[in-house]
Amino acid sequence: MDQARSTISKIFNGEPHSYTRFNLTQNMEGDHSQVEMKLSSDMDEEAGGNGVGDHLNHNSNRKTYVTEKLGRTPKNLCFVAAATFLIFIIGFLIGYLVERKKDVAPSAAASQLPFDKTVDHETGAAPLMDWDDVKKLLAQKLDVANFDSVFSDFVTVVDHRAGSPGDERLGNKVLEKFKTYGMNTWTDEHFVKVQDPPASGFNKLVFKNGKEEHLDGFLSYSATGTVKGAVVYSYYGQEKDLKLLQEKNINLTGKVLLVRAGRISFAEKVANAAKVNASAVLIYPSDDTIGDTTQLFGHVHMGSGDPYTPGFPSFNHTQFPPVQSSGLPTILAQTITTGMAKNILKQLGGQMMSGEWGFNKVGDDNDTITLEVNNVLTEKKINNVFGVIKGFVDADRYVVIGAQRDAWGPGFAASTVGTSVLVELARSISDMVKNDGFKPRRSIVFASWSAGEYGSIGATEWLEGYLSSLSMKAFSYINLDGVVTGQNSFKVAASPLMYTLIENTLREVKSQNNDVSLSSQFAKGNWESNVLEPLKMDNAAYPFLTFSGIPSLSFGFTSDSSEYQYFGTMLDNREKLNSVTSNQVSQLAKISAQFAGHIVLRLVHDHLLRFDLTKYNKMIRSMVAQINGKVKTVQRMQPQLLLKDLTVQWLISASGSFSYASGSLATDIQNSNLDDTEMCRIINDRLITVERNFLSPYVSPKENPFRHILLGSGPHTLEALIRHLEALSISSPDANADQFRNQFALVTWTIQACANSLAGDIWSLDHEI
Structure with a gap:
């Protein structure tokens, strides 16, 4: 009986003498039906002096319920003996099943979460369908x-820029689709400020x-006004491009950069x-095949969202005092056509650049x-x-799985x-739930965004x-923008927490050639170097990950x-996309x-979220090692700085604490x-907090949203610390030892x-971290 009682206690994750609550059913609306069960023990234990069961047994001298009702007749004693034997058999069977399950439990290294196998059945409300x-x-x-x-339902030649009637019509069409599939639906209304070209007149x-x-093309959120300056050809306008020009003694102050x-x-x-x-920037299409007269559209806010409510x-x-994002530019920015750029380039004087730059003169003061x-700045409802x-x-x-529906x-x-893709996944998964018996453990939110072209607003x-x-509720975001x-x-591009899930999905999903997987076709050798890329700021998944701390993923065929040269132009139509995909758009x-669906379904199907902490462990250790080496370099080369007594030991210790905690x-x-x-929920919540806890609590989301x-x-990142150390090592005027020490301490504690x-x-936490 002790073994049976112990086994029952383990199953319900409670003490033998306490009440245990657990869910038996839960409907589609998330309502819980609760069952309250008492796990009893020997009467003399229940009456012990620690008070645990005193409120359940007010009179320890009182006869038991069975004794009072049945008495001590031979017939009744036989009944009690039979009942006791039956309870023993049931307890023995339960104990045997539990011990057998322990024998076949999957094993894994401490640094790797055991996701290779799943439990065969589910004791809660959602029977586990085989993966x-x-x-x-x-x-x-x-x-x-x-x-x-x-495609025919959503393709349009009508303007569907954010806030336009065309955008609203498409939004209503998506809403009706969701309703048709039997989903719970709602809308979210915002009033945002965007910058559009002048209603009358032109940019010139x-x-x-x-x-x-x-100029018909434009860049939203540019500064406005008029400037006059000498033009300087600056290739792609990257930091290294501008540094190269400065090394050639080309003064960029007050210049108009052509990029x-x-x-x-x-x-x-x-x-x-x-x-x-520089005083202004002119941007032109880099691909000659786009045509000499094609106009280019985009935005220049160094951030995401409405820059006037950062x-x-x-x-x-919501009423806020006048405020604007620090990511808004202070200089003019404008797009020009390829034809205009060619006309300017052929007339430039100055030094000649060759090689990668393409044998172009960079310009002179004439x-x-x-x-x-x-x-003009306008307010729009989206x-x-x-x-x-x-x-x-x-x-x-x-x-959450989402896609923008607006476009230039x-x-x-x-x-x-x-x-x-968003609508088809909504239809398919809804049908699986309605007609095929699939019961996701967790919810799936499908989102159609507006104002994506203005910076994921x-x-x-x-x-x-x-x-x-x-x-603590949205545990992942999947972005569908630009998937083909x-x-x-x-x-x-994704959070490192999702790398293992991505790798497994690449193996499971077939490519255009149904005989091979995406992994076999695109990820031969080192899949991370062949497939993974950094998540960029202009990606809609970026604010989910870096502003909200939600593990996120974005992907696509490229x-x-x-790059796809028709983004941000009036040529981004089905014919052009067919031309670069050999008419395989529907297949792709x-x-x-399927790729997005596998990721989503895996996250709502399994008992435990498939998040792997191994990659973050490696990333932290690598960056801490870089910081340690660079601190020693600064202390050796610039001993007069305040870093001479700085120790990296606490940062190394924090890195070790994270590694230990993940293990x-x-x-x-x-x-x-x-x-x-309940245990799965507790473990999953611990996993969910990881990304969110990497958000520095010491910086303002208004000033440094990411x-x-x-x-x-921003300056609060480990990458910024590394760059700051490099600046300190060469005594750069932008470096500040006091500021570095402050940021160093805050990163360590984060x-x-x-x-x-x-x-x-x-x-x-005691004696562990």
């Missing part, structure tokens, strides 16, 4: 012909004494120009340009559209393909508006050698849907009963606090 069956169901639901039909350019050019589109975002080009005191939601009832930018498939166990935990022009690659404003609600822009390469969209979590997973719904110390942007949170409850 192979889930994969087959999804494959059956997704069909190439369906994508041809959905005059080169030397030539004719006045009227090619590509490699870095428009906003980064303008920010780099402002750092060298860190705050742009709800209509090559003057007058630029006038008259963009609507985000949502649909949800609710989970059956943890309905209040959800993965037709926006086929920019928005139509992603929106179509719709997505960011939603994050800002519901940050406190999302921080080529066919020869497959790229993924071309080997070049289907594969993209302890893996051990807890190995030693836990994965059939225990607070992630490993993947974010990592230590993340380790403390990962370790579990506060009473688990």
